[in-house]
Amino acid sequence: MMILLAAVRAGMGAGNGRLFWLLAAAFLCTSFRPALREKPSELTPTQARAYAEVLNMRPAAARALLGNGQDAGTLLVEDCLGITELLISQDAARYEATVDAQDERLDALEDQTGPLAEYAAAEIRLHQAAAQVVFGHEVQGAWSLRRSFGAMQRVTERYPNYLPARKTLGMLQFFIGSLPEGYHWFLKLLGLPGSVEGGLRNLRRAATQPNDFQLEARLVLALLEETYYKKPEAALQLVQTLHRQQPENQLLTFLLISQLKKQHRTDEALATYHARPTGPGYLPLPYLHHLAADLLLYQGHYPAARRANQLFLQDYAGQHYRKDAYFKLYLAAWLGGDAVAATRYRSRIGASGRTVLEEDTYAQRYFEDRQPLNATLTRARLQIDGGYYRSALATLGQFRASAATPLRDQLENTYRRARALHLLGELDSARILYARTITRAGTAPYYYAPQSALQLGYLAQAGGQPNAAKTYFRKALSYPKHEYKNSTDTKAKLALQELE
Secondary structure, eight states: OOOOOSSOOTTOOSTTHHHHHHHHTTOSOOOOOOOOOOOTTSOOHHHHHHHHHHHTTOHHHHHHHHTTOOSHHHHHHHHHHHHHHHHHHTOGGGHHHHHHHHHHHHHHHTTOOSHHHHHHHHHHHHHHHHHHHHTTOHHHHHHHHHHHHHHHHHHHHHSTTOHHHHHHHHHHHHHHHHSOGGGHHHHHHHTOOOOHHHHHHHHHHHHHSOOTTHHHHHHHHHHHHHHHSSOHHHHHHHHHHHHHHOTTOHHHHHHHHHHHHHTTOHHHHHHHHHTOOOSTTSOOOTHHHHHHHHHHHHHTOHHHHHHHHHHHHHHOOOSTTHHHHHHHHHHHHHHTTOHHHHHHHHHHHHHSSOSOSHHHHHHHHHHHOOSOOOHHHHHHHHHHHHTOHHHHHHHHTTOOOOTTSOHHHHHHHHHHHHHHHHHTTOHHHHHHHHHHHHHHHTTOSSSHHHHHHHHHHHHHHHTTOHHHHHHHHHHHHHOOOOTTHHHHHHHHHHHHHHHO
């Protein structure tokens, strides 16, 4: 059983963050219903029920079903549960015990053969790589990743029709193949051959042919296509269907909120958050509160946004998203007119968390930048993120530039207008403003120009102009340094590969 990519997010990493994303973001589970056939490659009915409880994020119920067996299915489901608890809690106190338990399971699997046993060993090694990287043991994590990748390749060679292994191998091939150029020396050193095309082929094979994990493969594929290939409706429809079928599943609730938020459907996302399954049997998922805080910011409900992020920080033991949470607390206090609290929250940005994820890196760059944000532009940005495009244009109408206006604010104003018009379907006006952003930006180290080039590339691609699209995607790649370089470069690179 695979613990897989639950919410593929464009640009979750900066610095070594893309490697973190590859290893760590892939460890929330999707939903499936294994076929209950008596073959050594499948779970037993009891193991399948236990895994369903892992997916529901009800650990006590899962453990009650599992027992103490040493067979491959039991060991794999146990590990799914252990890595889920570790990575959701981000609790460093759990790390050593989790890795030790993984070693014990790998020892128990050494003498077991067959597709399920060999697949389980490769999966558990991948889980271990994620744990090691997330908690700062990057060298060990890289070695574990190499061993997992090689083992998964051997499973597909030995059992070419065992589709679950193709699902995991395909996901790894895709992410390794999509990493920015700066990681290629490292991957070559490790001997990890990525291939976007090969990864998609393996994923599609697992997604389109019957197997115990077919639905899981379908969901991974849909999320990848939504993030990188501009196919948002298919992913959302799949998640909505699954959520309707299993409204008690906390993981599917998280996925649905994430997808609705990405697609600027704030009201629906908040309604789903408020209707989420709760109770003492569920594993706490603090990140949901951080998502809700963003949604409330979009609506301008600043006190409620502050409460949601305070709840996130209170319940969350990890180091990621802390800078982002304090930055959002700062925004809520500042825009809400509480200057004292805004100063306090701003000071916490620099002292909290790590700069691995792009959200945290952006918050840190703001903290270190002497130039204050513009309140009008910030409100407009939040309104656009929330899907309130006409309100954003009205807000931008209040912006007045002068000779003293910083270049960053001038660029942001033009770019925000382009985004709002683009998302309203006024494409000709959006193209003009994107192009104006690029021209005025020059080599300024802000993300507005590279993002404008990326969006112009997508518009040209959708309009049947492949040569123009390639030019814009290459332009997006050409900017040497900005806040969202890794995610922008990955999207532009994959778009170019699709065109060539």
